[in-house]
Amino acid sequence: MAISVNGTIPGGRIEVVDATRPDDIQLRFVPDPHCAFMGRFNFRITGARGVACRFRILNAGDTLANRLAGREDVENAFTRTGPVASYDRSTWFRLPSSFDGQVYGFEHTPDFDVCHYAQWAPYSMDRHLDMVARAQLSPRVRVRSIGRSVLGADIDLMTLGEDGAGRRKLWIIAGQHPSETQSGFFLEGFLDRMLDAHDPTARRILDQAVVYVVPTLNPDGLMHGWTRSNALGVNLNREWVSPSAERSPEVLCVRDLMEATGVDFCLDGHADEELRCNFLGGPLEIPSRSARLTGLFTRFEKLWAAASPEYERGHPYPGGAPAEADLRMAWNWIAERFDCLSVLLEQPFKDTSWWQDPVQGWSPERSRRFGETLPTALAGILPHLR
Ligand SMILES: [Zn+2]
Incomplete structure (x- = not known):
């Protein structure tokens, strides 16, 4: 045969x-x-x-x-x-x-x-649609389409909890780079915990904040198996200074909504093919960097490291920190625009250096468990964000 x-x-x-x-x-x-x-x-x-x-x-x-x-x-x-x-x-x-x-x-x-x-476990567009459809069954979630991709797919926004006076606005965005499918599994874990009516940490967060989740910023890339670009060959994570309806509608609709709602915290989900750790980039090189933002970032890192051994502090970014942040990247632009704690999360494709699973390496199962620990770090940082 x-x-x-x-x-x-x-x-x-x-x-x-x-x-x-x-x-x-x-x-x-x-x-x-x-x-x-x-x-x-x-x-x-x-x-x-x-x-x-x-x-x-x-x-x-x-x-x-x-x-x-x-x-x-x-x-x-x-x-x-x-x-x-x-x-x-x-x-x-x-x-x-x-x-x-x-x-x-x-x-x-x-x-x-x-x-x-x-290259790594695929996360399909069907699975994205399943995630959104399942989440909306929770009384805590509303779903709406905030825009369309170049090829016409919905850019979905899930709103967890209620907006209101004094409530912090927490944003989780992911999927700008479609090959970095780790974010999908991570978000499933995050949502499992945030939508569990019996979870006191989720309840505390939603008492004080509203959480906006854009799980898939590049649905065209997800559907077609692309690596880093949208249908026009545009790297969406270099579009945040001046997104356009023609080149990067996926970014434009998210940025417009951020301008309307404000941002007190943002996590942008990615994965890195070379690093052997979960890595966080912070708002440390933006033009308006400050002791306040640096202190917030350090505190958030400590909180997450305490919540999960999968996050280890002390992994320097290869090549060293740039003298000036590239504001075309989401996490930097958001930190600069909203003077808020905005972080880039890179999950590994390989395996973590602190512990290795010889059968699976860094896996969807571990990514999902890691996502379950983000609410613990979020609840800890929430009182300090402003
Ligand atoms: Zn990326």
Whole structure:
């Protein structure tokens, strides 16, 4: 029986160069539309039960040209980490891999007829819709569409609790970069806790604050399996100074609503292919940086580290802190505009340096548990935000 290797699945992404021989399956990353970003892969193989398969992604080294500045001495995304694989699309396990500077390779003999492979566990648009649909069943949640993506998908906003005088406005946004699917699982954990009527921490937060959640800022990218861009090749996390209805409507609608409601806290969810930790960026380099914001950030870090061993303080950002923040990035622009505690969360693709799970690495299960701990840190920082 011949094997079939196929990236034409929802959210799938890979170019199959040659799959005629299972021991020499040649693949290529496919760039996002109208730009050079690439690195995400998500495909399935059928007819391979018991067949020794060897996969090679031939242009992996080309992605290194798009690395962030200051990363020259950092372990690249393909070293000491394997892809994830799954038979049931629910549990994802790691495979060993190799990288010679250009070709990223891995070998696997599937136990079943169908096996899925990906850079990290996919989070589908269907699962996003499930998350929103499920959340609205809580009396604490209202859902509305605040705008449309370039291709016309809704930008969903979930409002947890009630706005009102004296209530802090807490924002959680995620999914600007569609390959960073960790945020979806993280938000599921966060919502589980915030919508649990028996959870005293959630009750305390919603007594004092309203929480705005934009779970998926780039639904087009999620649906099509892109890495970092929207349908026009725009990196949304460089659009916050001057978003436009033509280039970046996904950002514009969120920014407009922030201007209307105000922001006392914001967390922007991302993931980093190279780091081996959960990392928080703070409002430390914005033009109006202050001892107040620095103190708030340090306090928030301590609160989260106390709430979860998955957050470790003391991981410096590779390349050092910039002299001046890039205000085109959401977390910096929000901190500068609203003089508030605004943080960037980077979850790992690899595994954490403090503890390793040899079977799964950093996994959807751990991401979800980590999301469950954010309310504890939020409740602790809430009285100090203003
Ligand atoms: Zn990102």
